[in-house]
Amino acid sequence: MHHQESLTTHSSTSVRYEHPLNERVRTYLRFEALFRQMHHNAKMGDQWQHQLFFRAIFDTLELLDQIQLKAELVKDLDKQRIKLKQWLNIENVDQNTLLKLLDELEKRHHELLSAPRLGQGLREDRFLCSIRQRFSIPGGTCNFDLPSLHHWLHLSEEEKSADITRWMEQVEHASAALSLWLRLIRDSGHYIEQQATQGFFQDDAPDAELIRIAIETQHGVYPMISGHRSRFAIRFLPFSEEGEIPEKLAFSLARC
Known part of the structure; x- marks a missing residue:
């Protein structure tokens, strides 16, 4: 399960879950989680947060040794750019928003192509x-x-901040490009109210790459999602041993 986040409304709190439908998106979500850990803990002044920052760096390098993230992102940004260009001059399409997105895609694409090998500076850093x-x-x-x-950890804040800034610059372009690509994927799907029967729901998701679920915390359940390519299934399970699954369980689903 990936990218769990809370959503608070006036009446209740929902939790959002995500499940990738292919291995590429699964890898992207893992990189996104690591980049978020790095960005979050880089801002913290406590030594324990700094250790979490280093752990995220090393997990990122481990993943980069297995995956050619830069090459994959360059290809996917180009595909998104081609797809969005098809909407140019189409009636009822917000052309200003579309042009801004295309400009952002062009910028991120160029930055990635111009950047050195991803993470190389981190691999060669003597202290790291x-x-x-x-x-x-x-x-x-x-x-x-x-x-x-x-x-x-006992250096001055200025010295540590300078090191952290230098290290973060090594993944800055990849992080920005990945955030843009995932934003476009997430924005392509809209939440629709659904019902699970006895905690179970299954359906098709043609051309989708990501399944997103929102469910209210008051139900006391969480989803176990399985799926690949166009077919997926969801089994809702009670969080506590005493919990029960209602006959009809309401939740929201987005196919992205």
Whole structure:
């Protein structure tokens, strides 16, 4: 399950869940989660948040060693650009919004093409290389294991901020391009009210790449989603042992 987020309304709180329908989107959602962790913890001044920042960097590098993210994103941004151009000069289409999106796609596409190998500066950073291996060991970041990290954590805020900015620049273009692509995918689907019977729902999603679900927390359930390509199934399960699934369970579904 990916990209869980809360949505508060005047009457209730809903939780949104996402499930990718192909391996490429699954990988993109994982990168998005890691980039968000990096951005969030980079802003924190506490040493424990800084350690979460480093862990996100190293998880990102691990994933980058397996996936050619830059090449995949360049191709997908180009496909989106071609798709959106088909809407130019079509009646009832907001041309100003469309042109802004095309400009943004062009910008992100150019930045990616012009950028050096993704994450190379992180791989070659002497300090990061010296501490990376210990982060894979449970409890391996104690100060007696990593005195160099302990020293860095006690540098001035200005020195740490400069290092963090330099490291973040290594993934900035990929993060921005990925955010744009996922935004376009998410915006392509609209939530529709649905009902699960005895906690089960299945349907087709032709041409969709992502399933999004919103369900109110008061129901006390969460979805287990399985799906690939155009077919998916949802089984809602009670969170607590005493919880029960109603005969008819309302939720919202978007095919993106």
